[in-house]
Amino acid sequence: MLKRHIPLFLVLVIVALALLLPSLLPWGYDQIDWDAVRAPAVSGSHIFGTDEIGRDRLARLAAGTRVTLMVAIAAALVSLLVGIAWGATAGWIGGRVDEAMMRIVDGLYALPFMFIVILLMVVFGRSILLVFVGIGLVEWLTMARVIRGQVMALKQRPFILAAEAAGTPSITIMLRHILPNVAGVALAYLMLTVPQVVMVESFLSFLGLGVQEPLTSLGILVKEGADDMDMTPLGLLLPGGLLVLILVCLTIEGERLRDRFS
Amino acid sequence: MLSLITRRLLTAIPTLLVIILASFFLMRLAPGGPFDGERPLDPATQAALQQVYGLDRPLWEQAWLYISRLVQGDFGPSLVYRDFTVSELIAQGLPISLTLGGLAILLALMTGVTAGLLAAVRAGKAADKAIMMLATVATALPTFVTGPALALLFGLWLGLLPVSGTGNGVAWLIMPVVALALPVSGAIAKLTRAGLASVLKQDHIRTARARGVPETRILFRHGLRPALVPVASYLGPAAAGLLTGAVVVETVFGLPGLGRYFVQGALNRDYPLVLGVVTLYAALIILFNLFADLIYGWLDPRMREG
Numbered sequence: 121m122l123k124r125h126i127p128l129f130l131v132l133v134i135v136a137l138a139l140l141l142p143s144l145l146p147w148g149y150d151q152i153d154w155d156a157v158r159a160p161a162v163s164g165s166h167i168f169g170t171d172e173i174g175r176d177r178l179a180r181l182a183a184g185t186r187v188t189l190m191v192a193i194a195a196a197l198v199s200l201l202v203g204i205a206w207g208a209t210a211g212w213i214g215g216r217v218d219e220a221m222m223r224i225v226d227g228l229y230a231l232p233f234m235f236i237v238i239l240l241m242v243v244f245g246r247s248i249l250l251v252f253v254g255i256g257l258v259e260w261l262t263m264a265r266v267i268r269g270q271v272m273a274l275k276q277r278p279f280i281l282a283a284e285a286a287g288t289p290s291i292t293i294m295l296r297h298i299l300p301n302v303a304g305v306a307l308a309y310l311m312l313t314v315p316q317v318v319m320v321e322s323f324l325s326f327l328g329l330g331v332q333e334p335l336t337s338l339g340i341l342v343k344e345g346a347d348d349m350d351m352t353p354l355g356l357l358l359p360g361g362l363l364v365l366i367l368v369c370l371t372i373e374g375e376r377l378r379d380r381f382s
Numbered sequence: 383m384l385s386l387i388t389r390r391l392l393t394a395i396p397t398l399l400v401i402i403l404a405s406f407f408l409m410r411l412a413p414g415g416p417f418d419g420e421r422p423l424d425p426a427t428q429a430a431l432q433q434v435y436g437l438d439r440p441l442w443e444q445a446w447l448y449i450s451r452l453v454q455g456d457f458g459p460s461l462v463y464r465d466f467t468v469s470e471l472i473a474q475g476l477p478i479s480l481t482l483g484g485l486a487i488l489l490a491l492m493t494g495v496t497a498g499l500l501a502a503v504r505a506g507k508a509a510d511k512a513i514m515m516l517a518t519v520a521t522a523l524p525t526f527v528t529g530p531a532l533a534l535l536f537g538l539w540l541g542l543l544p545v546s547g548t549g550n551g552v553a554w555l556i557m558p559v560v561a562l563a564l565p566v567s568g569a570i571a572k573l574t575r576a577g578l579a580s581v582l583k584q585d586h587i588r589t590a591r592a593r594g595v596p597e598t599r600i601l602f603r604h605g606l607r608p609a610l611v612p613v614a615s616y617l618g619p620a621a622a623g624l625l626t627g628a629v630v631v632e633t634v635f636g637l638p639g640l641g642r643y644f645v646q647g648a649l650n651r652d653y654p655l656v657l658g659v660v661t662l663y664a665a666l667i668i669l670f671n672l673f674a675d676l677i678y679g680w681l682d683p684r685m686r687e688g
Contacts, residue, residue: 234629238648315522342530346529349530349534371518371522
């Protein structure tokens with residue numbers, strides 16, 4: 121039991137560290153220590169050393185993780201809301217409406233969506249709000265498909281038919297009977313959306329189109345580390361490793377949840 | 383099958399049109415223009431440049447002009463790389479991006495299907511669990527982490543492979559292709575494993591076993607083909623993912639492919655260049671989806687559309 125949930129445990133530890141470390145460390149994430157530029161690991165008060173302009177690596181790592189996870193959760197929630205609304209409507213109404221709505225989803229699936237998001241980022245500046253919305257808009261498609269399937273299956277079940285026969289308004293059936301029943305599956309896919317979103321956010325930040333300085337994120341840290349890897353490989357390996365660890369843990373837990381509900 | 387192809391190609395036209403128009407107007411909403419350099423140009427020069435490229439006309443007229451030229455295969459001039467047309471830039475970049483993407487999908491298919499097959503044969507055993515664990519890790523490896531990490535290990539530390547550029551025979555292709563292929567191969571391995579596991583439980587497989595058909599023949603003749611159906615339906619999204627991944631890989635390894643032109647063009651407000659690349663990407667993805675659907679129909683005749 122305990123061994124099975126190592127990934128979840130690791131994620132919780134990372135989240136706790138990202139929340140707590142910034143207030144515990146003597147250095148801020150954008151604070152420059154002029155006496156220790158490019159300090160090696162375990163030197164003085166810098167556990168992981170400092171980067172090429174003397175900022176504490178650990179503090180930046182914690183701050184970056186916090187931003188990355190925040191963006192991820194917010195964008196995943198956007199995708200959850202849009203996906204549930206779209207999928208449940210299509211599944212509930214059925215017929216032509218369903219067909220049209222799902223055709224749109226199929227069509228969007230096939231698009232180079234990432235490029236439209238990149239365009240959005242370039243066009244409207246790089247506000248963090250837009251990062252949420254942009255990513256959320258890309259990632260809702262799978263959610264919509266899954267929820268639609270669930271709703272269609274539920275619609276045939278006796279308790280829904282009974283509610284309909286009793287004259288319960290559609291909106292009440294939806295909120296009282298359908299949504300609670302799709303919540304488990306939605307949660308599983310939410311959990312699988314989070315790593316997707318983390319990847320998109322880091323991708324955008326890596327290209328310099330996501331979160332902007334002085335804020336930092338894991339994508340920006342990977343980019344900085346990659347630019348400076350011939351001098352200090354640690355700058356790439358730390359944020360890169362952490363990012364991969366988060367992605368792997370979330371994917372494992374998400375898939376486990378999904379398999380349980382389907 | 384021919385009717386499917388024509389139908390899909392016909393529906394592709396409005397899709398492409400919507401993408402082109404959406405990108406066109408999105409681009410134009412952006413503040414700044416292609417001629418904002420370090421030093422501001424004097425207004426007369428600015429106006430003259432605008433006029434030459436037709437940027438002073440009403441937007442809808444420009445959109446109409448763009449599309450009517452595009453239909454004739456003219457992507458227009460690049461506004462930033464002054465001596466080049468967009469077609470010339472695309473002709474330079476496309477072969478590199480296509481080589482990267484094509485090799486990556488081949489590598490991913492070969493490794494992914496093999497790994498999935500091995501796991502399914504050993505279902506429930508330690509080898510199965512190990513392979514599936516590796517596949518999960520592989521799907522979670524973003525190109526922008528594996529790219530630099532590979533460059534660090536094989537380029538800087540071991541000095542085996544070139545870190546950037548396209549020189550040295552084909553050695554420059556190895557790291558970018560591997561970085562691109564890893565997440566896709568993980569996903570393909572999982573799909574193959576899941577597909578085979580469910581196919582191998584079916585009646586016709588049991589019949590074949592009862593008749594004493596050798597296990598390898600069962601696997602390859604009867605099992606693999608239907609098991610690959612989910613893999614085929616994943617190829618469309620995979621192609622879209624590879625194209626975005628190529629943007630990163632081209633940036634990391636300094637390769638002059640299309641992805642770099644796209645990002646540079648968007649940042650420099652090089653309207654025709656960005657539009658040209660988006661149009662091309664959209665067309666490629668649509669084509670690849672059609673191709674995937676044909677494979678799909680070949681693998682499972684029940685899925686063939688009327």
